[in-house]
Amino acid sequence: MSAIRLVACNDIKRQFAQPFAWILLALTTALLAWQFLIALDAYLRIAPKLGAVPNSQGATDLIAIPLLRSLSGLLMLLVPLATMQTLAGERRAHTLPLLLAAGIGNLRIVLGKFIGAFVLVAAVVLIAVCMPLMLEFGTALDLARLAAATFGLLLLAASLTAIGIACSAWTAHPALAAAAALIIGSLLAMIDMGARYQGIDNALINWLSLSTHLEPFFFGLVASIDIVYFLLVTTLALLFAARRLDSLRTRG
């Protein structure tokens, strides 16, 4: 456990010693804040009329959930950028031998890298959640639904981070790792698009899609099958990354 923590802390420290992580956080926060303010402005304009409509949607439906749904799309692009350097960068900088020769084990290296990258991604999610959460001072939010959506987004972020780590283990080129992670993440999100156009929404291909398992969280539904799906994707991707490190040791 200490080796995992050591690798993770080293990565976090190195990430935040560079401008890249700060710029990524700043730009993402600015983009989300802009979306949040536009949604808030629109909400304030129609709020007086909403009061007259029975069972009308509130700030959670009209501001918080659209913002978080938008973030889920942004994560597809953001996470590959946050993970591309994890192992590919180590290989390019010739620092991977330090970790491999330290005898801490491939899975521990991968888990340390995963936690290190996930901290940055989770920070983006939490910053985004804080924006609608501030509305709690002025209006009543559906906090349980907001918590479910946040949990879903963190699970999605974990899966995308693991995919990013696996791609970063696969190649020594960070840009290629980012591109591969973006393509795989997008493919998993859209894999059932064709099926849905044809009205199929309960087949295996739907089950494989990230979107199928993320959407219920936005409605406040936390189902174990969805949690298992994200944990499965995360685990498989991390095992692939560890396997790849092992093949670097055994096959060169």
Added chain:
Amino acid sequence: MNESSPALELDRIGRHLSGRAIVEDLSLALERGEVLGLLGVNGAGKSTTLRMMSGMLAPSSGQVRLGGLDLYANPGYARRNVGYLPEEPPLYGELTIEEYLRFCARLHGVDRSAIVAAVERAIERCELGEMRRRLTSLLSKGFRQRVGLAQALVHEPALIVLDEPASGLDPIQALRLRDLIRALSKDHAVVLSTHVLSDVLACCDRVAILHRGRLRHSTVLSELDAGGAMLVHLERDIDDQAWMRIVHVARAQAIGTRRWRIDLKHCSGAGDLAKAINDAGYGLVELRSDNNALEDIFVRIAAETAVPEACA
């Protein structure tokens, strides 16, 4: 750890890549307190061998044993007992030297309470004191190499593996590195690869020459000197025939004005030759061991397959 086992033992190790043998059937043993120099031309398999010694790369066949334990099967043991400096020092440019060495010490399992002392000792040994708060990305090649060396010894491992440690060092730094390696050999087993024969002669006890992945020559350097040729500088001009009248001389080769390279017969020593020269009245000015013996062996081995390599 078995105390009676050699510090490092390579037992018929081999390494294949895409069906091609990079290292084949390599066996070596090294005791604590010894320095082994690994020589070979580019592509001879030196770096691959060192990676296997460090536990970073698994051998395709055979075993690397450290203190009697299989290194690859006991990664935790390797973590504490092997220090490895790859050809390119593995530095994190975002960290200062001190932060980096602290990370390396913890990575190799040094206790939290002992980290400060371990880092101080490594900084002192590698003469990094004035640069300790400098980011490693801002260091010159020589300093990068020294930081790489410091990370290899910060946890006081039993075995230190150095891949071309003198690369990028200026002549003064290279001389200090030799002293450091000699000092390290008192408590550690050290393996180093280099192209510089004078480094091997200055700091190694033993030398192993690899060629095309195979061990082609392995010897103790003191034995190489004892059985090797002598360089002689005389006061008088003499010819080959005069040399052949001395019973200790197997072959004489003129290499300059009154300068000769003499191959001694088996069981004859430098003292015998000096006495015979004086007895014959040739006037001995200088007599020393010919360090080129190692170079000759190295060049001969490298030349053996130079033609096929060029044809391939």
